[in-house]
Amino acid sequence: MAVVYKVEEPVAVAPRALPPAQWLKRTDNGPVAKAIFSVAVLGPLVAVVAAIVQLWQRAVVGADLALLVGMYFFVAMGVTIGYHRYLTHRGFRAPAWLKLGLLILGSMSMEGPALTWASTHLEHHARSDREGDPHSPLQGFFHAHIGWIVDGFDANPAKYGPWLREDRLVMFATRTFWLWVVVSLALPFAVDGWRGVLWGGVVRIFLVHHVTWSVNSVCHVFGKRPFKTGDRSTNNWLVGLLGGGEGWHNNHHAFQRSAYHGLFWWQFDLSGLIIRTLEALHVISDVQRVEPALIKKRLGENGA
Numbered sequence: 270m271a272v273v274y275k276v277e278e279p280v281a282v283a284p285r286a287l288p289p290a291q292w293l294k295r296t297d298n299g300p301v302a303k304a305i306f307s308v309a310v311l312g313p314l315v316a317v318v319a320a321i322v323q324l325w326q327r328a329v330v331g332a333d334l335a336l337l338v339g340m341y342f343f344v345a346m347g348v349t350i351g352y353h354r355y356l357t358h359r360g361f362r363a364p365a366w367l368k369l370g371l372l373i374l375g376s377m378s379m380e381g382p383a384l385t386w387a388s389t390h391l392e393h394h395a396r397s398d399r400e401g402d403p404h405s406p407l408q409g410f411f412h413a414h415i416g417w418i419v420d421g422f423d424a425n426p427a428k429y430g431p432w433l434r435e436d437r438l439v440m441f442a443t444r445t446f447w448l449w450v451v452v453s454l455a456l457p458f459a460v461d462g463w464r465g466v467l468w469g470g471v472v473r474i475f476l477v478h479h480v481t482w483s484v485n486s487v488c489h490v491f492g493k494r495p496f497k498t499g500d501r502s503t504n505n506w507l508v509g510l511l512g513g514g515e516g517w518h519n520n521h522h523a524f525q526r527s528a529y530h531g532l533f534w535w536q537f538d539l540s541g542l543i544i545r546t547l548e549a550l551h552v553i554s555d556v557q558r559v560e561p562a563l564i565k566k567r568l569g570e571n572g573a
């Protein structure tokens with residue numbers, strides 16, 4: 270049965286402190302940095318499409334593209350539906366087989382094991398654009414996009430998401446993380462040899478990484494903020510399109526448990542559509558959605 274929740278229910282309580290003054294004084298989150306950053310993030314995506322067009326029927330054939338698109342779809346859904354909306358935010362209830370399947374697909378993204386991914390993300394919601402946010406662009410765009418990983422951020426599941434450590438399936442997926450990464454490279458190898466590894470493995474990992482990281486960086490800088498959320502989260506249609514609906518990130522910060530990030534018909538949310546289908550097929554239950562009156566009220570708070 271669908272659950273409509275009336276009261277905002279953040280997983281962790283956000284502190285009301287302001288971002289540290291030294292963050293706001295940084296020069297690497299000004300307009301020039303924004304422009305350079307946009308090219309650096311969008312450029313490689315455009316280059317991959319250009320490479321496919323240039324190499325078509327010479328070094329890239331239909332099987333490679335099918336592997337890329339197919340693997341991208343399943344692994345990205347593992348991240349958005351599995352890691353994010355299901356595991357981190359408890360947007361719906363799922364049977365054990367589906368839960369394990371989603372966590373395995375999420376692991377294949379090579380974005381870290383289920384435990385650390387969810388815990389890091391809970392910390393982000395608890396401290397969004399405040400001191401302690403793992404990846405706020407107020408600390409520089411490069412930092413928000415990938416620098417925080419290069420710097421070796423350590424998740425703290427004892428504080429953020431201690432219940433995850435009690436969950437046997439989560440711990441199983443976490444312990445076997447590298448196995449699934451290897452499987453995600455072995456599958457395309459079995460279909461199309463090393464070319465399969467290139468397109469269904471390496472290029473796919475690169476694309477899923479950048480789109481996910483863009484939610485952390487682009488979707489706290491570029492786009493609209495229809496809801497007052499006390500942070501810099503934005504709705505960005507391009508990341509929404511590429512990232513299976515995750516680009517409606519201001520909506521998500523406003524209603525964290527909602528299984529749907531697209532809140533209006535024109536906000537395309539592929540993950541939300543799949544969740545809706547799974548619910549209609551009675552595979553999942555307790556799907557969290559927001560009452561339209563609450564959406565209206567929250568928009569009114571922002572004068573929208």
Ligand SMILES: [Zn+2]
Pocket residue numbers: 353357358390394521525
């Ligand atoms: Zn979230």
Ligand SMILES: [Zn+2]
Pocket residue numbers: 393397484485489502518522
């Ligand atoms: Zn965010």
